[in-house]
Amino acid sequence: MFFKTKQTGDFTTNTQIIRLSIAALIIGAICAWIAVVLLKMIYFFTNLSFFHRFSFAYATPTHNSLHAWIIVPPILGALVIGIIARYGSEKIRGHGIPEAIEAMIINESKISPRVAFWKPISAAISIGTGGPFGAEGPIIMTGGSFGSLFSQLFKLSPVERRILLVAGAAGGMSATFAAPVSSVLFAIELLVFEFKPRSLVPIAIASSVADAIRMLILGPGPLFAMPILHHTSWNLLAVSFVIGLMGSLLAILLTRAIYGVEDFFRKLPIHWMWWPAIGAVFIGLGGWISPRSLGVGYDSISAMLNMKLTLYTLIGLLIVKTIIWVISLGSGTSGGILAPILIIGGSLGGVAGYVFHAQHPGVWVLLGMSATFSGVTRTPFTSIIFPLELTHNLGALLPLLVTSSISTGFSSWILPRSILTEKIVRRGLHLTREYKTDPLEMHDCKEICYIPNNTIHGDAYLTTITMNLLSHYDTKTWFTVLDDDGHPVGIVLACEILYRASITPQQKVLEIINDAPYVRNNDTAKVAMQQMLISHCDWVKVINKEDHQIEGFLTIQKLMDLRRKEYEEETERKRVFSIFQN
CATH class of the missing domain: 1.10.3080.10 (Clc chloride channel)
Incomplete structure (x- = not known):
C-alpha cells in the first residue's frame, strides 16, 4: 500500500491518484499516436489490396475496380491472420474487448508484449484486406496493452494496473472517433468495473489528451457531419x-x-x-x-x-x-x-x-x-x-x-x-454489470456494534462452566468475557467453549479468546469485514477513536444481517398506502 486511504466519505481517494493521473497523461498521448499509426496501416493495406499501390493515404474498398477478383484479398489476409494467431499470439483473435476484460480479471491486468505487437498488425491486415470491421476494437486492445505494459514498469497493485490499462483503451477509442466523453463513459460502463475518482480521473485525462493530440494530427471533429436537428416533436x-x-x-x-x-x-x-x-x-x-x-x-x-x-x-x-x-x-x-x-x-x-x-x-x-x-x-x-x-x-x-x-x-x-x-x-467467468452501494459501507461500526448480555469471567476454568452452558444456552450464543475489573475484553461462542473444554478442560476462558483485530468506532462495517478476512477471525473489537476503550464488538453474523436486510428490501413487496381504506 502506497498511502493510507480515507475510509469514510463520499469517495475513497488517496494521493496515488496523482501518480495514476500523470501515468495516464503519458499513456493517452502515446495511444493517440498508436491510433494514428494503426489507421495509416489500415489505409496502406487497403491501397495495396484493392488499388495495387503503396500509399498511406485514406482509401476505402467501396470504389475498387477488381470486380470478381475482389474475393481474393480477404482470403489472403485471413490466411496471414491465421498464421499470426497460430505462431504469434492466439490472443489476437476476436475484436479485443473481451480479451482485455479477461486480462483484467484473470491475469491481474497484465497483457503480454506479443499481444501488443501482433494485435494492431493483424487488425490492419484484416481490415485493410476488406474485413468488415472497425479499427476501434483493435485500437482499444492495443491502447490497453500499452497501458498494461507501461504499468508493469512500476510497483502497482492489480487494480492500479487495471486503471492504466483502461486509460490506454479509452485513449485509443478517443483518438479514433474524436469522442473523448464517450470513451470515458464506455470505459466506466464496461471496462473498469468501478465508479471511483481514482479510476475516473486518470481515464478522463488519458481520453482528453488523446483527443487533443488527434486534433493536432487529423483535425477536429465531428467525424460525421450531418444536418442538425433543431426541434424535437x-x-x-x-x-x-x-x-x-x-x-x-x-x-x-x-x-x-x-x-x-x-x-x-x-x-x-x-x-x-x-x-x-x-x-x-x-x-x-x-x-x-x-x-x-x-x-x-x-x-x-x-x-x-x-x-x-x-x-x-x-x-x-x-x-x-x-x-x-x-x-x-x-x-x-x-x-x-x-x-x-x-x-x-x-x-x-x-x-x-x-x-x-x-x-x-x-x-x-x-x-x-x-x-x-x-x-x-x-x-x-x-x-x-x-x-x-x-x-x-x-x-x-x-x-x-x-x-x-x-x-x-x-x-x-x-x-x-x-x-x-x-x-x-x-470461459467460466461470471460478470455482473450492475453497481450499487455496498450496505457495509453505509453503516459505522458504532451503529451496529454491541456487547452480548451473557457474560463470563475470564479467569473461569472451562470445565467449571461447561455443564451450565449445556443446560441453559444454545451453542450459537455469544458471551462477553470480562476481566478482573469487570470490563469487557472480548467475546466467545458457546460452541467454542465446549470444543476447547473437550480438549483442554483446565484452560481459562481468557486463554481461548482469539487475538482479535480492532476497528475504530467511526470506521465502516466494510472495514470490519476486511479485518475479519485478514485475521481469519469471526469478530472484531470496536474501540473509541479518542481513548481507545472498547465500545462493543462486531460479529460476522451482524454483518450478514446487513446483507439480509438488503435482500429483503429487494424482494419483499408490500402496499404502504391505499386509497381504499376501511
Missing part, C-alpha cells in the same frame, strides 16, 4: 421508442448469430487457424455484391447520415454487412465491432426512414445506430453521447435518450449476456 419521440425496440431486436439477433456461428466453427474438423480463411470467402462474396460492406465503412456512415444512399443500397448494406460481419467475426479473425454496429444499425434506421417518409431521415439513421449499439454493448450512457460526439447534433439528445434506454432495457430483459460478455462467461 412528439412524433419523433414515438419514432425513437419504436426504433429502440427494433434496434434491440437486431442486437439480440446479432449476438445470437455470432455465437451460433462461433459454435459452428468449433465443430469443424480442421484447425482454428484456417477458420478465418473460410469466413473470408463470405467476405469476398459479400464485397462482390455490395462493395460498401467491406472495410471500416466510415464513408458509408457519413453517406447514410446525409441520406446519400438509395433505399436499395441501404437494404443491401444492411443484409450483406450483417451476414459477412457475423460469419467473419464468428470465425475468429481480428477486427472491431463498434463501427460495424453503427453501420448495421444506421442502415436499419435509414431503411425505416425511407419506408415511412421521415421528415428527418438522417436522425432516424442516428437513432438506429444508437439503438443497436446500446442493445449490443449494454452501455446506455455511451450510446446516448457517442452519436452526439460523432455528429455534434445536440438537438438529437432527447430522442437518443429514449432510444438508448428502450434498447438497453429490452435487450437486457430478453438476453442475459451481451456480445462483449458472453465470450467471457463461456
Whole structure:
C-alpha cells in the first residue's frame, strides 16, 4: 500500500491518484499516436489490396475496380491472420474487448508484449484486406496493452494496473472517433468495473489528451457531419421508442448469430487457424455484391447520415454487412465491432426512414445506430453521447435518450449476456454489470456494534462452566468475557467453549479468546469485514477513536444481517398506502 486511504466519505481517494493521473497523461498521448499509426496501416493495406499501390493515404474498398477478383484479398489476409494467431499470439483473435476484460480479471491486468505487437498488425491486415470491421476494437486492445505494459514498469497493485490499462483503451477509442466523453463513459460502463475518482480521473485525462493530440494530427471533429436537428416533436419521440425496440431486436439477433456461428466453427474438423480463411470467402462474396460492406465503412456512415444512399443500397448494406460481419467475426479473425454496429444499425434506421417518409431521415439513421449499439454493448450512457460526439447534433439528445434506454432495457430483459460478455462467461467467468452501494459501507461500526448480555469471567476454568452452558444456552450464543475489573475484553461462542473444554478442560476462558483485530468506532462495517478476512477471525473489537476503550464488538453474523436486510428490501413487496381504506 502506497498511502493510507480515507475510509469514510463520499469517495475513497488517496494521493496515488496523482501518480495514476500523470501515468495516464503519458499513456493517452502515446495511444493517440498508436491510433494514428494503426489507421495509416489500415489505409496502406487497403491501397495495396484493392488499388495495387503503396500509399498511406485514406482509401476505402467501396470504389475498387477488381470486380470478381475482389474475393481474393480477404482470403489472403485471413490466411496471414491465421498464421499470426497460430505462431504469434492466439490472443489476437476476436475484436479485443473481451480479451482485455479477461486480462483484467484473470491475469491481474497484465497483457503480454506479443499481444501488443501482433494485435494492431493483424487488425490492419484484416481490415485493410476488406474485413468488415472497425479499427476501434483493435485500437482499444492495443491502447490497453500499452497501458498494461507501461504499468508493469512500476510497483502497482492489480487494480492500479487495471486503471492504466483502461486509460490506454479509452485513449485509443478517443483518438479514433474524436469522442473523448464517450470513451470515458464506455470505459466506466464496461471496462473498469468501478465508479471511483481514482479510476475516473486518470481515464478522463488519458481520453482528453488523446483527443487533443488527434486534433493536432487529423483535425477536429465531428467525424460525421450531418444536418442538425433543431426541434424535437412528439412524433419523433414515438419514432425513437419504436426504433429502440427494433434496434434491440437486431442486437439480440446479432449476438445470437455470432455465437451460433462461433459454435459452428468449433465443430469443424480442421484447425482454428484456417477458420478465418473460410469466413473470408463470405467476405469476398459479400464485397462482390455490395462493395460498401467491406472495410471500416466510415464513408458509408457519413453517406447514410446525409441520406446519400438509395433505399436499395441501404437494404443491401444492411443484409450483406450483417451476414459477412457475423460469419467473419464468428470465425475468429481480428477486427472491431463498434463501427460495424453503427453501420448495421444506421442502415436499419435509414431503411425505416425511407419506408415511412421521415421528415428527418438522417436522425432516424442516428437513432438506429444508437439503438443497436446500446442493445449490443449494454452501455446506455455511451450510446446516448457517442452519436452526439460523432455528429455534434445536440438537438438529437432527447430522442437518443429514449432510444438508448428502450434498447438497453429490452435487450437486457430478453438476453442475459451481451456480445462483449458472453465470450467471457463461456470461459467460466461470471460478470455482473450492475453497481450499487455496498450496505457495509453505509453503516459505522458504532451503529451496529454491541456487547452480548451473557457474560463470563475470564479467569473461569472451562470445565467449571461447561455443564451450565449445556443446560441453559444454545451453542450459537455469544458471551462477553470480562476481566478482573469487570470490563469487557472480548467475546466467545458457546460452541467454542465446549470444543476447547473437550480438549483442554483446565484452560481459562481468557486463554481461548482469539487475538482479535480492532476497528475504530467511526470506521465502516466494510472495514470490519476486511479485518475479519485478514485475521481469519469471526469478530472484531470496536474501540473509541479518542481513548481507545472498547465500545462493543462486531460479529460476522451482524454483518450478514446487513446483507439480509438488503435482500429483503429487494424482494419483499408490500402496499404502504391505499386509497381504499376501511
